[in-house]
Amino acid sequence: MSRNVYMEINHTLHLLNRAALGADYNTLKKCSALSREALVDKLFNDSKQFAPLKIKVNGLPDKKDFKNLSKQEKKELKKKLKDKVRELNTDWLQKLISGEEALRERMTFFWHNHFACRDDNPITLLELNNLHRQYAFAPFKQLLMAVSKSPSMLLFLNNQQNKKEYPNENFARELMELFTIGRGNYTEQDIKEAARSFTGWAFNRETYEFEFRANVHDTGTKKFMGQSGDFDGEEIIDIVLSKKETAIFLCTKIYKHFVTDKSDAKIIAELADFYFANNYDTEKLMRKIFLSDWFYASANIGSLIKSPVELIVSLSKTLKANYQKPEVLLYIQRALGQVLFYPPNVAGWPGGTNWIDSSSFIFRLRLPSLLANGGVIDLEMKDDMPEEFMKIMEMKMEKQREKVNSKMGCNVNWQQIENVFTGKSIAEIASSLLSHKLRDEKIKLIDDNQLRDRIMKILSIPEYQMC
Amino acid sequence: MNRRNFLKYSALASGTLLVPNFLKAFESKNILSGNKKLVIIQLSGGNDALNTIVPYTNDLYFKNRAGIAIKKEQAITLTPELGLNTGMKKLMELYDKGFMTIINNVGYPNPDRSHFRSMDIWHTASNSNEYLQTGWLGRYLDSSCNGCANPHHAIEVDDTLSLALKGELKKAMALKNADELYKLTKENFFNKLVSITDDKMLTEDNLGYLYKTMIETTSSAEYIYNTSKTYNNSYVYPQTALGKQLKTVSTFINSGMETSVYYVSMGGFDTHINQLQQHQNLLQTFADAVTAFVNDLQKSNKLDDTLVMVFSEFGRRVQQNASNGTDHGTAGNMFLFGNKLKQNGIINEAPDLTDLDDGDLKYKIDFRSVYATVLNNWLGVSDKEILLQNFAKMSFV
Numbered sequence: 001m002s003r004n005v006y007m008e009i010n011h012t013l014h015l016l017n018r019a020a021l022g023a024d025y026n027t028l029k030k031c032s033a034l035s036r037e038a039l040v041d042k043l044f045n046d047s048k049q050f051a052p053l054k055i056k057v058n059g060l061p062d063k064k065d066f067k068n069l070s071k072q073e074k075k076e077l078k079k080k081l082k083d084k085v086r087e088l089n090t091d092w093l094q095k096l097i098s099g100e101e102a103l104r105e106r107m108t109f110f111w112h113n114h115f116a117c118r119d120d121n122p123i124t125l126l127e128l129n130n131l132h133r134q135y136a137f138a139p140f141k142q143l144l145m146a147v148s149k150s151p152s153m154l155l156f157l158n159n160q161q162n163k164k165e166y167p168n169e170n171f172a173r174e175l176m177e178l179f180t181i182g183r184g185n186y187t188e189q190d191i192k193e194a195a196r197s198f199t200g201w202a203f204n205r206e207t208y209e210f211e212f213r214a215n216v217h218d219t220g221t222k223k224f225m226g227q228s229g230d231f232d233g234e235e236i237i238d239i240v241l242s243k244k245e246t247a248i249f250l251c252t253k254i255y256k257h258f259v260t261d262k263s264d265a266k267i268i269a270e271l272a273d274f275y276f277a278n279n280y281d282t283e284k285l286m287r288k289i290f291l292s293d294w295f296y297a298s299a300n301i302g303s304l305i306k307s308p309v310e311l312i313v314s315l316s317k318t319l320k321a322n323y324q325k326p327e328v329l330l331y332i333q334r335a336l337g338q339v340l341f342y343p344p345n346v347a348g349w350p351g352g353t354n355w356i357d358s359s360s361f362i363f364r365l366r367l368p369s370l371l372a373n374g375g376v377i378d379l380e381m382k383d384d385m386p387e388e389f390m391k392i393m394e395m396k397m398e399k400q401r402e403k404v405n406s407k408m409g410c411n412v413n414w415q416q417i418e419n420v421f422t423g424k425s426i427a428e429i430a431s432s433l434l435s436h437k438l439r440d441e442k443i444k445l446i447d448d449n450q451l452r453d454r455i456m457k458i459l460s461i462p463e464y465q466m467c
Numbered sequence: 468m469n470r471r472n473f474l475k476y477s478a479l480a481s482g483t484l485l486v487p488n489f490l491k492a493f494e495s496k497n498i499l500s501g502n503k504k505l506v507i508i509q510l511s512g513g514n515d516a517l518n519t520i521v522p523y524t525n526d527l528y529f530k531n532r533a534g535i536a537i538k539k540e541q542a543i544t545l546t547p548e549l550g551l552n553t554g555m556k557k558l559m560e561l562y563d564k565g566f567m568t569i570i571n572n573v574g575y576p577n578p579d580r581s582h583f584r585s586m587d588i589w590h591t592a593s594n595s596n597e598y599l600q601t602g603w604l605g606r607y608l609d610s611s612c613n614g615c616a617n618p619h620h621a622i623e624v625d626d627t628l629s630l631a632l633k634g635e636l637k638k639a640m641a642l643k644n645a646d647e648l649y650k651l652t653k654e655n656f657f658n659k660l661v662s663i664t665d666d667k668m669l670t671e672d673n674l675g676y677l678y679k680t681m682i683e684t685t686s687s688a689e690y691i692y693n694t695s696k697t698y699n700n701s702y703v704y705p706q707t708a709l710g711k712q713l714k715t716v717s718t719f720i721n722s723g724m725e726t727s728v729y730y731v732s733m734g735g736f737d738t739h740i741n742q743l744q745q746h747q748n749l750l751q752t753f754a755d756a757v758t759a760f761v762n763d764l765q766k767s768n769k770l771d772d773t774l775v776m777v778f779s780e781f782g783r784r785v786q787q788n789a790s791n792g793t794d795h796g797t798a799g800n801m802f803l804f805g806n807k808l809k810q811n812g813i814i815n816e817a818p819d820l821t822d823l824d825d826g827d828l829k830y831k832i833d834f835r836s837v838y839a840t841v842l843n844n845w846l847g848v849s850d851k852e853i854l855l856q857n858f859a860k861m862s863f864v
Contacts, residue, residue: 071790075740118583173596261673305673337627344630345587347598353676354600357628358618358684359641361677362651378656436674441663445656457656462677 007036009431014301017435017467018258019043019290020102021109022314025420025432027099040290044137044283047104052130053095055088055122084122089333089340090326092129096309097316107136107286109309110257111143115179116343119152124208125341128152140250140280141241144179148237149210151203157346162199163216169195172236174346180240182249186225193222198233247276251285258289260300261352267294302435302466305355308336310467311364315459318433319372320416325409335363368459372412374401377460379453418451426454436463503846504720504773506729506760507604508709509629510753512737513582516782516799516828517818518746520569523550527785527820534791535743545569548817554751557758565811566761566770567804568863570837572818574798574830578781582737582795585780590631592835592854603838604728605634606853607846612637619687621728622719624712632730639728640687644715649692652685661685691724698722702763705755709733713760721767727846736779739792753777761804774845774864775804778834784826798830801837803863810863836861 007015012032016023020043023031031039069077096105111132119125128150135143147153148171154160157171172194176186200217203210222231225239240246251271252263259267275285289295306314312332315321323329333339337360338349356364369377376397421429426446430438438446438461446457458464518535522528523542542550543559551558561567577595579585591599601609604621612620621632621639632639642648661682669675669682700718704710712731719726733753738746757775764770782799798818818828839850839858851857 118581178598303673305677335626345584345598347600350600353673354633356677356680357633357638357641358680358687359648360627361680362648362684365657365681366651366654377654378659442660445659445663460656461660462681463674465677466674 007032007034007039010301010435010437011036011296012039013432014296014435014467015039015043015290017310017314018304019106019286020099021096021106021310022317022467023099023102024317024320027317028432036291036296040287043103043290044287047101047136049101050104050134051101052133053088053092053126055084055091055126078120081120081122085120085125085341086327086330088122088126088129089342090323090329092340093309093312093329093333094323094326096313097321099317103286104133104136107282108133110254111136112340113343113348114253115147115153116346116348117152117156118342119156121152124151124155127208129341137283137286140282141237143282144237144241145234147179148175148233149201149203151208151210154201154203154210159198159201160203162195162201164196164199164218165216167192167195167199167218171195171198171201175237176240178347180237180249181243181246185243185245185249189223190225193224193231194236196220196222197224197231197236201233241280244272244276247272247280250280251275254285254289257351258286259295260303262303264294302463304467305352306465306467307349307351307355308333308338308364309340311336311367311465314467315368315371315464318417318459319368319410319412321371322411322413323409324411328409332367336360336367364465365460365462368464369456370404370408371410372414372459373452373456374404376401377456414452417455421451421455426458429455430458433458434461434463435466438463502772504727504729504769505841505846506713506716506773506775507631507731508753508757508775508777509730509732510736510777510779511582511586511732511734512779513585513781513783513795514736514779514799515738515742515746515793516571516779517785518742518793519552519555519750520545520571520800520813520817521550521552522548522817522820524548525817525820531786531820533787535787535793537743546813549813552747552750554747554749555754557751557754560758561761561804562812564806565808566806567802568808568811569813570801570803570832570861570863571813571815572798572828572831573778573801573834573837574781574828575833575835576830578797578827578830580781580795580797582780587630589778589780589834590629592838600633601635602629602631602633603853604632604730605630605638606855607634607728607842607848608632608637608639609634610852611846611848617683617687617690619691619724619726621730622691622716622726623730624715625730625732629730629732632728639730640684640691642688642691645688645691645695645719648688652688657681657685691719694724695719695722700763702759702766704759704763705752707752707756709752709756710759713756714763717760717763717767717769720764720769720773738783739788739794740790742792757802757804765806770806773805774807774841775802776837776841777802777804782828785820785823785828786826797824797827801834805864808863814861814863832861833858840864 009032013028016028016031034042117128131146131150135146157174158168159171162168162171169191173191177183196218200213202213219230221228224231224236227239248268251268255268255271256263271285274288278284337355343349366375369375379397426443446454448454517528518537521537521542523537523539529536537552541553543556544550558567575588575595579588579595588595590602592603593599608621618638618640623629623632623639623641624643625641626643628639628641664678664682669679695718698718698721700714700721704714716729716731735749761770764773778801779799782796783793784796788794822829835854836858839854840861840863842848842850842853843860844864
């Protein structure tokens with residue numbers, strides 16, 4: 001129906017919010033001149049390239065030399081590694097903000113949460129992150145296999161310790177519970193048997209490359225999900241992927257992340273059939289979602305609460321924010337409860353209303369004003385106020401702005417933002433920033449004289465927290 | 468312009484806060500279980516239990532910890548077997564009055580040695596192979612605080628809210644400073660948004676949830692600010708972060724706030740290197756602050772209704788490491804403070820250093836038994852609903 005015609009602006013905004021973590025006004029404008037299919041094509045084409053995230057590892061000694069370091073040197077190295085993980089964090093966040101390969105980065109962010117992992121080694125952590133990026137749209141098996149063999153994950157889920165004599169079930173359990181098929185579709189015995197199959201999956205402590213240690217691998221017969229054989233880890237993964245329940249589990253998660261957190265059994269079943277029939281081809285699945293009419297149903301638009309990272313990225317795009325002090329980005333993530341590379345546990349961030357508690361929510365609402373306006377949202381001046389008083393207020397506010405701005409170190413080019421919105425009504429401005437249509441009473445509250453104050457209020461309204 | 472005019476216009480400029488009518492119905496007192504207060508102190512990083520409650524006559528202790536053991540003459544004697552770390556001298560004031568309970572060997576099956584995973588387990592009261600998204604105190608709010616309109620029924624004195632205090636429907640409130648939060652919420656624009664929001668708009672969807680949170684936070688911030696300012700706390704606390712947090716809690720309790728759970732934490736217990744002095748300092752900070760808090764509440768007659776519970780995510784390994792520190796271990800000890808303790812002093816056996824699990828202490832008491840006891844016997848609520856399993860109850864309260 002809406003194919004091959006221009007999209008409504010709120011549909012364009014919806015797609016960009018969900019598939020690209022938002023967009024600045026000019027991008028939105030350009031994209032809204034495209035049909036739904038053309039925009040989906042564009043998103044995939046812009047992300048064709050796989051550009052790995054890189055950090056400078058200069059100054060870090062070779063991992064194999066670690067043993068020979070003195071205590072003091074080890075301590076210094078640990079601090080360096082920590083700093084590098086922080087650098088990794090802000091580098092990635094800035095890349096997300098840049099909007100380059102936006103859809104690929106969006107998917108990387110999804111897999112980052114799906115395969116949540118903690119590791120204090122920035123090099124292996126970055127490798128894992130680049131696997132999520134490289135296989136972002138690939139058939140799921142490729143991604144799963146690569147992740148399962150990555151040093152970060154092997155270490156995090158204790159597969160280094162998974163040996164024939166003392167099997168460690170951690171990886172096998174999370175593989176099924178969180179990465180593939182989900183609770184209720186396997187037994188405790190299946191976990192025990194799968195753990196035996198993964199014995200010997202390890203990485204070399206010197207080269208940090210995957211290695212299969214045949215001497216600690218259990219070659220015996222395993223009974224797994226109704227089949228029996230001398231299965232190794234790869235065969236276990238094949239069996240799990242051969243179950244339709246795995247496609248249902250993954251599609252449910254993707255649907256809840258990209259469409260709406262109220263799951264729809266009929267749509268999910270349809271998606272799972274499709275994903276399963278197409279060999280878990282993630283690109284095909286995502287195209288199907290972004291092209292379907294139900295994706296644009298009004299109940300889905302603006303139905304999700306932005307995660308802190310989504311909020312920071314979309315807001316920074318809107319403001320074209322330039323962070324002079326990258327560590328401020330870390331501070332904001334911490335205050336909002338989501339720090340890239342530090343998921344709370346292997347289950348990832350719980351999301352939804354879990355993001356919202358009283359104090360962090362007030363900080364969320366104030367974030368736009370803190371980044372762009374010295375923390376000032378509403379400088380309520382009444383026409384009947386004595387001029388003398390207005391002056392005092394303005395001076396006070398100016399002082400506060402300076403103080404906050406120097407703390408946040410975030411440059412926002414207001415001239416540029418205002419140029420874009422000059423001459424537009426409040427409703428027009430709001431419709432390019434918010435997924436929800438504002439009621440008249442709310443528009444009235446935004447009716448300031450200054451364009452900047454209007455924009456500030458639109459960004460500070462709870463609706464801006466939704467996408 | 469004179470001061471009077473200034474004030475007049477300032478009031479005008481700051482807008483007026485209108486609490487929507489539907490909230491008024493909920494503004495009754497003590498919807499939660501009576502007047503009982505629970506104060507939780509989290510020691511983050513994994514407190515070394517063996518150097519906290521010291522088995523100062525145990526040869527195995529000295530054998531395993533040649534570089535960091537606390538000698539008999541330095542430990543403060545509690546029993547012929549066990550003594551307190553030197554840094555916790557102050558606690559003897561409470562111990563002698565019967566205001567302190569120590570539980571040894573607290574842990575859980577299949578212990579996890581990762582800080583954050585083990586902390587999650589303590590926060591959610593889950594099994595170690597299970598991931599719960601809600602905290603045990605959050606579920607307490609969910610099940611016992613149906614009518615509570617506002618989040619201030621449990622308060623964490625910090626900037627961010629811990630998982631322990633997040634429920635499915637209800638969440639506690641995190642704040643460091645009542646005045647600051649009040650100022651943050653007292654924003655013209657938010658207040659105006661609140662004033663045009665009625666209950667029809669507070670639908671079940673996510674946007675409705677945001678508006679509900681905004682209204683509740685504004686309302687709670689105002690309540691906390693107005694209530695807490697009625698009490699001037701002149702009791703002298705140590706000038707430490709924990710001392711300040713506990714002083715805030717005392718002010719809240721003494722001002723008659725209807726909050727039933729308070730949560731504070733203190734970090735630094737991850738003592739891998741040269742721990743002896745460092746650990747002693749940490750324990751002293753802890754002991755001095757807690758002693759001040761308990762004495763303060765006793766003086767103001769609020770101790771009758773207050774129970775303090777202290778935990779850490781794990782204890783540390785029995786054998787010290789090569790850097791005169793200790794690595795992540797398993798079972799640890801918990802403290803309780805109050806004047807209504809039915810068992811005080813050390814209430815169970817000392818750690819058995821001859822029966823270890825791969826070099827780690829075996830737990831004897833599941834921490835969820837302690838939670839169950841506190842929920843059931845102190846807060847007077849049904850623990851099973853909250854802990855999602857049945858745990859044996861103890862009798863310390």
